[in-house]
Amino acid sequence: MPVKLSLQVNGKAASAQIEPRMLLLDLLREELRLTGAHQGCDTAQCGACTVHLNGKAVKSCNVLALQAQGGEVVTIEGITPADGSLHPMQAAFRDHHGLQCGFCTPGMVMSALDLLNRNPHPTRDQIREELDGNLCRCTGYHNIVSAIEAGAKAMG
Amino acid sequence: MYEFEYHRAKSVDEATSQLSGADDGRFLAGGQTLLAAMKLRLAAPSDIVDLGGIAELRGIRVDGGNLVVGAMTTHNEVAASKDVAKAIPALAHLASDIGDRMVRNMGTIGGSVANNDPAADYPAALLGLGATVVTRDRRIPADDFFTGMYETALQPGELITAISFPIPKRAGYAKFPNPASRYALVGVFVSESGSGVRVAVTGAGPSVFRVPDMEAALKSSFSPESLAKVTVPADDLNTDMHASAAYRAHLVGVMAKRAVTQALGK
Structure with missing residues (x-):
């Protein structure tokens, strides 16, 4: 039986009638047409679907949309300035070649911002540790770590 | 689904x-x-x-000599808690190393304990500290709670509300994580308190278990050296594509020594 879901997504109120089994990722992509969070492994391993729920990074492929009832979700679309320019962390990924195919990048950026919320000036080792839940099959991580380091500096 | x-x-x-x-x-x-x-x-x-x-299922408090963690408290909340860091730093360390950051923001202590995955971390802490599982209707000692692979003493419909950990003199937890899943290939939790020494092992067998020989050796002298001659039989341990039973038995010894070293603050 469909259930009404109401929440904030990227600062705006959103609501939908959904089946309880709908995942948060599917709500974002299919109902709200926010396709920045990606479905990679679909088994809560790769982190391409990472979004922030109530200020904390979660894997949206492993969360029911209804678990976000009344909550606040921020996706990669929500961090971009209104003028269409890049967020400093996104710019750092571009400047440091922190991506090749780009599939994992939205999750990497959202995880990086979650890290900086708790630790604004992480070391390279801490960055590597924190990327435990984000897999990239192209880059070997080196440039991603450099991008996050630079993004942190740019964000002060 | x-x-x-x-x-x-x-x-x-x-x-x-x-x-x-x-x-x-x-x-x-x-x-x-x-x-x-x-x-x-x-x-x-x-x-x-x-x-x-x-709301009543969340939160961490110190109650006399016990640290009480609400069932819906997430792994990251336990890892970041000042109360946990002060009372049982080994528990904060254990929670900080479960899964990955995003999993720890959702996963809860009550869920982990109720599931009793043979390679989960929390069962080792509960058994290794002699904790009590508090449900809506009763209190279950950890020694009676974990009854087998994915099996617990919970009755159908019985809800865990909190876990109560007696605060030990010292404790340590060391695990050898599976490099892909981060589940414990072997994890060993040790503690010393007024009521004695406990050594609990996760990941190695069908369910978490204690090692009486190690407890006796550590009771006479709480040091990694006193474990040098204690071996764990491989007979009932798990064998799978990741590790043989003999390798897991070896790792129990290695992780136990590391856990004791950590408990001693070295």
Whole structure:
């Protein structure tokens, strides 16, 4: 039986009638047409679907949309300035070649911002540790770590 | 994932009554294991009772000589808690190393304990500290709680509300994680308190277990050296594509020594 879901997504109120089994990722992509969070492994391993729920990074492929009832979700679309320019962390990924195919990048950026919320000036080792839940099959991580380091500096 | 009826409970009593009205209902804590199992159709409950809105199940407090952690407290909340860091730093360390950051933001202590995955970390802490599982209706000592692979002493519909850990003199936890899943290939929790020494092992067998020979050796001298001659038989341990039983038995010794070293603050 469909259930009404109401929440904030990227600062705006959103609501939908959904089946309880709908995942948060599917709500974002299919109902709200926010396709920045990606479905990679679909088994809560790769982190391409990472979004922030109530200020904390979660894997949206492993969360029911209804678990976000009344909550606040921020996706990669929500961090971009209104003028269409890049967020400093996104710019750092571009400047440091922190991506090749780009599939994992939205999750990497959202995880990086979650890290900086708790630790604004992480070391390279801490960055590597924190990327435990984000897999990239192209880059070997080196440039991603450099991008996050630079993004942190740019964000002060 | 198959369809189910969804209920969101506001209190422990409401959750219990919602579940009792279901054919084959399950409580949903953080969902980091249950939802993955449902997506694979390994689990197909008729009803889900979401515990996420029950404020009384969250939070950490020190109550006399015990650290009490609400069942819906997430792994990251335990890892970041000043109360936990002060009372039982080994528990904060254990919680900080479960899964990955995003899993720890959803996964809960109550969910982990109720699931009793043979390679989960928390069962080692509960057994290694002699904790008590508090449910709506009773208190279950950890020694009686973990009854087998994915099996616990919980009755159908019985809801964990909190875990109460007696604060030890010192404790340590060391694990050898599977490099892909981060589950414990072997994890060993040791503690020393007024009531004695406990050594609990996860990941190695079908369910968490204590090692009386190690406890006796550490009771006479709480040091890694006193474990040098204690071996764990491989007979009942797990063998799989990741490690043989003999290798796991070896790792129990190595992890136990590291856990003792950590407990000593070295």
